[in-house]
Amino acid sequence: MNYELFQQINGLAGHSSLLDHFMVFLSNSVPYVVVLLLFYLWFIGNKQKGIEIRYTALYAVFSSAIALFINVIIHMVYYHPRPFVAHHVHKLVPHAADSSFVSDHAILVFAIAWTLLLRNTRGKYIILLWATMVGLSRVYVGVHYPFDVIGSIVLSFATSSLVIYFSNKLEPLVQLLFRIYHRINKFEKNNKEIYR
Numbered sequence: 001m002n003y004e005l006f007q008q009i010n011g012l013a014g015h016s017s018l019l020d021h022f023m024v025f026l027s028n029s030v031p032y033v034v035v036l037l038l039f040y041l042w043f044i045g046n047k048q049k050g051i052e053i054r055y056t057a058l059y060a061v062f063s064s065a066i067a068l069f070i071n072v073i074i075h076m077v078y079y080h081p082r083p084f085v086a087h088h089v090h091k092l093v094p095h096a097a098d099s100s101f102v103s104d105h106a107i108l109v110f111a112i113a114w115t116l117l118l119r120n121t122r123g124k125y126i127i128l129l130w131a132t133m134v135g136l137s138r139v140y141v142g143v144h145y146p147f148d149v150i151g152s153i154v155l156s157f158a159t160s161s162l163v164i165y166f167s168n169k170l171e172p173l174v175q176l177l178f179r180i181y182h183r184i185n186k187f188e189k190n191n192k193e194i195y196r
Helices: 002-010 017-028 030-049 051-077 104-118 124-140 146-165 167-194
Strands: none
Touching: 002 124, 002 146, 017 030, 017 124, 030 051, 030 104, 030 124, 051 104, 051 146, 051 167, 104 124, 104 146, 124 146, 146 167
């Protein structure tokens, strides 16, 4: 079933240059979009929603970090060959032949999407749609099976839920990060005043 679903999605590749380029762009842009989105939540979104949006940004980072760490362990104990290793596929992006289960890209985007959904943050459905499109793009470009993406969805939902559930336990760490940020911000402001 996993391979059959993969064939249906990946089989669309190679028929439309425009769609191929869009899916490659979507797939490759994940790290940059994630960084920009987190910066937006921390700096710009904070002006609109107050301190709560910064909590959301931190929880998304915590969830991503925990899920990625778990994925490192999964890759160490379980190797699942990527589609292009085991089959003839439409491979649109270069990729190492490491284990495919689960997808790091999908973990990143869904950890953010789930965190925004669970925190009822504005724009949550747009981010969920983006995450879903990224998950599909990883299959479309030939580097992941659908179950790799589904595994990422489940794992990132679990870590996002746990981070929010145990948010009280994380409060000392959050406050420490806030203090570090405010000290850096204050230091920069003082330097600007000195050199005026």
